[in-house]
Amino acid sequence: MEEKEIHTEEKILNAAREVFIEKGMAGARMQEIADKAGINKSLLHYYFRSKEKLFSFIFSKLIGKIGSRIGELMEESVSIEEKLKGFVDMYIDLLLNNPYLPNFIFNEITRNPDGLLQNFHSANINPREYMEPLQKQLSKEGYTILPHDFIINILSMVIFPVAARPIIERLVFEGNKDEYKQYILSRKESIVKYVMGAMEVYKQK
Amino acid sequence: MEEKEIHTEEKILNAAREVFIEKGMAGARMQEIADKAGINKSLLHYYFRSKEKLFSFIFSKLIGKIGSRIGELMEESVSIEEKLKGFVDMYIDLLLNNPYLPNFIFNEITRNPDGLLQNFHSANINPREYMEPLQKQLSKEGYTILPHDFIINILSMVIFPVAARPIIERLVFEGNKDEYKQYILSRKESIVKYVMGAMEVYKQK
DNA sequence: TTTTACATTAACCATTTGGTTAAAACAAAC
DNA sequence: GTTTGTTTTAACCAAATGGTTAATGTAAAA
Numbered sequence: 001m002e003e004k005e006i007h008t009e010e011k012i013l014n015a016a017r018e019v020f021i022e023k024g025m026a027g028a029r030m031q032e033i034a035d036k037a038g039i040n041k042s043l044l045h046y047y048f049r050s051k052e053k054l055f056s057f058i059f060s061k062l063i064g065k066i067g068s069r070i071g072e073l074m075e076e077s078v079s080i081e082e083k084l085k086g087f088v089d090m091y092i093d094l095l096l097n098n099p100y101l102p103n104f105i106f107n108e109i110t111r112n113p114d115g116l117l118q119n120f121h122s123a124n125i126n127p128r129e130y131m132e133p134l135q136k137q138l139s140k141e142g143y144t145i146l147p148h149d150f151i152i153n154i155l156s157m158v159i160f161p162v163a164a165r166p167i168i169e170r171l172v173f174e175g176n177k178d179e180y181k182q183y184i185l186s187r188k189e190s191i192v193k194y195v196m197g198a199m200e201v202y203k204q205k
Numbered sequence: 206m207e208e209k210e211i212h213t214e215e216k217i218l219n220a221a222r223e224v225f226i227e228k229g230m231a232g233a234r235m236q237e238i239a240d241k242a243g244i245n246k247s248l249l250h251y252y253f254r255s256k257e258k259l260f261s262f263i264f265s266k267l268i269g270k271i272g273s274r275i276g277e278l279m280e281e282s283v284s285i286e287e288k289l290k291g292f293v294d295m296y297i298d299l300l301l302n303n304p305y306l307p308n309f310i311f312n313e314i315t316r317n318p319d320g321l322l323q324n325f326h327s328a329n330i331n332p333r334e335y336m337e338p339l340q341k342q343l344s345k346e347g348y349t350i351l352p353h354d355f356i357i358n359i360l361s362m363v364i365f366p367v368a369a370r371p372i373i374e375r376l377v378f379e380g381n382k383d384e385y386k387q388y389i390l391s392r393k394e395s396i397v398k399y400v401m402g403a404m405e406v407y408k409q410k
Numbered sequence: 411t412t413t414t415a416c417a418t419t420a421a422c423c424a425t426t427t428g429g430t431t432a433a434a435a436c437a438a439a440c
Numbered sequence: 441g442t443t444t445g446t447t448t449t450a451a452c453c454a455a456a457t458g459g460t461t462a463a464t465g466t467a468a469a470a
Contacts, residue, residue: 008417008418023231024229024231024232024312026228026229026231027229027231027232027316029456029457030457030458030459031456031458039418039419040419040420041458041459042418042419042420042459042461043417043419044458044459045458045459045460046417046418049459050458050459051457051458051459100315102311103311103312103314103315106307106308106311106368106369107229107308107312109308109368109370109371109372110227110305110308110371113371113372113375114375116372117375127376128376148373148377149395152362152365152373153399155365155369156361156362156364156365157358157361157362159361159365160357160360160361160364160365161357161361163311163368164311164314164360165314166314166315166318167314167318167321167322168353168357170318170319170322171322171332171333172353190354193406194358194403194406195403196406197402197403197404197405197406197407198399198400198402198403199402200402200405201398201399201401201402202402213447213448234426234427234428235427235428235429236426236427236428244448244449245448245450246428246429246449247429247430247431247449247450248447248448248449249428249429250428250430251447251448254429255428255429256427256428256429411470412469412470413468413469413470414467414468414469414470415466415467415468416465416467416468417464417465417466417467418464418465418466419462419463419464420461420462420463420464421460421461421462421463422459422460422461422462423459423460424457424458424459425457425458425459426455426456426457426458427454427455427456427457428453428454428455428456429452429453429454429455430451430452430454431450431452431453432449432451432452433448433449433450433451434447434448434449434450435446435447435449436445436446436447436448437444437445437446437447438443438444438445438446439442439443439444439445440441440442440443440444
């Protein structure tokens with residue numbers, strides 16, 4: 001009984017995550033989630049009262065998962081280049097396993113940015129806290145680039161190619177999914193090389 | 206009569222563009238479009254038979270507008286750095302005036318990528334054609350970076366910060382819209398500097 | 411074995427939503 | 441002024457959708 005409850009709840013959450021991420025909040029249908037979970041639609045409302053509640057639940061869990069990884073990385077005491085390497089590595093893996101994630105988050109960013117920040121907060125993610133230490137480490141290693149510029153450029157180059165996957169896949173790799181995946185994996189190295197190269201311009205001598 | 210027809214059609218298109226771009230295809234409501242255009246909902250169906258048709262019409266017009274600008278730029282015979290400058294300049298202006306555009310296009314990329322490519326084609330935009338000349342110019346100027354890497358990294362850094370605007374605005378600039386705008390404008394220069402710096406790594410000597 | 415409490419479902423409901431229809435308004439043609 | 445063709449609207453419709461309810465299953469407690 002207790003076991004079964006957990007089982008169905010899990011089934012619902014898995015199905016809902018897939019549907020929400022793929023179709024977004026507005027495009028998702030409760031019926032589709034129920035079907036995918038192999039249960040009656042009423043059960044959705046039995047476990048999570050409304051679509052909005054179900055969505056919030058999944059969304060905040062997702063944010064927590066993503067955010068916690070950043071925290072760990074930021075606190076390691078290694079060089080900027082090592083941190084960069086770890087960050088890019090981890091995020092590209094995460095995104096390859098969740099290709100619809102960027103789009104999903106972009107949607108939520110426009111639909112309800114304050115709710116997203118609220119979720120950050122609830123998940124104990126406070127990006128502002130990372131800024132000052134990052135700033136210090138950057139200047140200690142001789143880079144004058146602003147920390148938010150540093151972060152935004154990296155996030156851009158990691159996230160965009162996954163958000164635009166269907167187009168890049170078709171346009172650059174003639175629809176070959178495997179070549180696309182290899183390309184994204186290859187960016188683990190090339191982005192680091194690219195960023196460190198660009199940073200030389202900002203190096204004070 | 207003829208004038209009035211054009212007038213209402215224009216009103217519909219403007220309203221529809223706004224709503225579609227802000228809410229996406231799934232989130233947009235015909236009633237909201239009608240209200241925003243100040244007309245009866247039936248008129249929408251009188252001018253454009255269905256939501257899908259109205260959406261397609263607006264979408265392809267948008268794509269055409271964006272795409273034609275790239276074509277012009279690519280054909281100018283100036284240095285890579287100059288082309289880069291022109292590209293970044295033009296796109297940042299376009300995006301500042303249409304902040305919801307990236308999200309809108311990302312949605313369509315996942316919802317119907319082939320329709321998007323179809324639209325590219327209809328608008329006489331063929332990105333593959335630009336690849337070879339770009340490749341040649343890059344190597345002539347001594348850069349070994351792959352042309353699609355070159356383009357993807359630039360698009361990333363131009364588009365991402367606008368797509369993530371509400372978050373960046375709140376997190377980095379404490380909600381100050383003007384500071385955010387100034388930051389994006391400042392990226393016109395900083396992205397060029399950044400990219401050209403990174404390209405040094407790829408320069409063959 | 412009966413009771414109890416929770417899990418699950420089928421049948422329904424109210425609202426929303428894209429879309430249709432038939433009538434009214436309007437402007438030009440005769 | 442009447443006819444004709446087009447634009448606009450109010451009223452309506454069917455399907456979809458989030459959500460409710462009441463009945464049924466089911467497993468543990470008594």
